[in-house]
Amino acid sequence: MKQYLTRYMDAELEKYLKTIGAVLIVGPKWCGKTTTAEQHAKSVIKLQDKDKTESYLKLADIKPSKLLEGEKPRLIDEWQIAPVLWDSVRNSVDEIGGEGLYILTGSTVVDDTNIIHSGTGRIYRLTMRPMSLYESKNSNGNISLIDLFNNPHLDIDGIKSNLSIEDLIFLSCRGGWPESLNKKSKEAQLLLPSIYVDTICESDASKVDGTKRSPNRVKNILRSYARNISTIATDSRIIKDIKTNYEDISPVTYYSYIDALERLFVIDNLNAWSPNIRSKTAIRSTSKKEFIDPSIAVASLNLTPEILMEDLNTFGFIFENLCIRDLKVYSSSVGGDISYYRDRYGLEADCVLHLNDGRYCLIEFKLGSREEEKGAQNLLKLKELIEKNNMKPPSFLAIITGGEIAYTRKDGVKVIPIGCLR
Known part of the structure; x- marks a missing residue:
């Protein structure tokens, strides 16, 4: 029997089930939505069940309320197969x-x-x-992101990560897909993201809205996107890259494909933070290109752990995507909202993490120690600029690294290995 690993979503789901009539869990396929929901449901109907989908759809047309019958909470898995159920659920919540x-x-x-x-x-x-x-269970979780907000002077000195650079590369290639943890061999674990990408390209990109899309074009767009991961490359630049293989692709076609990938929760871009400092025109506003999981970029580019060990520059961009994925998970229970800051003068923060109570922090991602000083100076200069404009200062400054030991620099910047964070 497969062991269920507790997710951050468990506490969130439990909280809202005590507050509101129905909860919708969305996210990419294979991320564990159904398995987690089943831990909290007392009855289940799976609309994607191949043996029953046709009869479920007929019943949804005739009397959708019958599909809602069952002990509560009732899980309706992949409800969008029968969109009429949305209004049926809403009406049921009102009636019951x-x-x-x-x-x-x-x-x-x-x-x-x-x-x-x-x-x-x-x-x-x-x-x-x-x-x-x-x-x-790969990060030891000895440093809590929320604890840092509550106590910016928290002593983190000497806390160690158990993850080597080789480990981080493998985990980025494997991704955060729960099913991969059930695979006994590393080879099988690494194969899963490639199967995921193939499924998106071959069928899901067309099924999402009933528009036939070329699997090769989807794959080419994913590859171009992956080549620009964790950068603020413009869409026109990516279109130009795609045109090396598909000269006839138009912006309209490109945006149609991107919309499909966003609706499938494959693409998960980072928006720019635009505080009221300097001239608004000086602040970059292009979204930073990211995937919901770094393994999608790895699979799209046909990379392997061995290749990335020889190309740590490329891995640095993938590492940033890994960090952003984890920060979004860790801050979700407190309404975390993540963006980035960059202006035309070269001042930047890879990540601005806002909590729903107004507190925020500034973060840089640096794979190794060579770039640490540059990252710290960026954070300190941005903090100074914020204070000069009489804005609320950040709760803390941090550099998240692929290193081994956590510590606080003399200038107050926290250096935290991703393998220590929770």
Whole structure:
């Protein structure tokens, strides 16, 4: 029997099931939505069950309320296969009253034209991501992100990570897919992201909205996106890159493919932070290109741990995507919102992590110690600029690294190995 590993989503789901009538869990396929939801449900209906999908769809057309019958909370897995169920769930919540009646899961963003009511006040939406290093038991979790917010002077000196650079490369290639942990061999674990990418290209990119898309074009777009991972490359630059193989691709076609990948939760870009400092035109506004999991970039580029060990410059960009994935997971329970800052004068922060209570921190990602000083100076200069403009200062400054030991620099900047974080 497969062992269930606790997810950050468990506590969030439990909290909202005590608060509202229904909870919708969205996120990429294979990230563990159904398995986690099943831990909290008392009855389950899986609309993607090949033996029953046709009969479920017929019943949804005739009397959708029958599909909602069962002990509560009732899990409706991949509900978007029968979009009419959204309004049925909303109506049921109104009629029955109470909390924790339904859990819905979905791997795609549904076209709002298929839904009559928004579900506001009846259905709460949660986003689930692939497993963080702490959830997969790879990070020891000895340093809590939230503890740092609550106590910026927290003593972290000497706390060690158990992860070597070889480990981090392997974990980035493997990704945070729960099923990979059930594979006995590393070879099988590394193969899973490639299967994921092939599935997206061959079928899901077309199924998401019923528009036929070329698998080769999807793969080419993913490859170009991966080549620009963790950068603020413009869409026009990526289109130019794609045109080396597909000269006839137009911006309209490109954005259609990108929209499909976003609706499948494959692409998870980082928006720019635009505080009221300097001239607004001086601040970069292009989104930073990221995937929901770094293994998608690795698989799209046909990289291996051996190749990345010989190309640590490329791995540095993939490492940043790994860190962003984990920070989004760790901050989700407190409404974390992540962005980046960069202006035309070269001042930057790879990550600005805002909590829902208004506190925030500035973070740089550095794979090794060589770039640490540059990262620290960037953070300190940005903090000084913020204070000069009479803005609320950050709670703390941090550099997240692929190193071994955590410590606080003399200038107050925290240096934290990703293998210590939770």
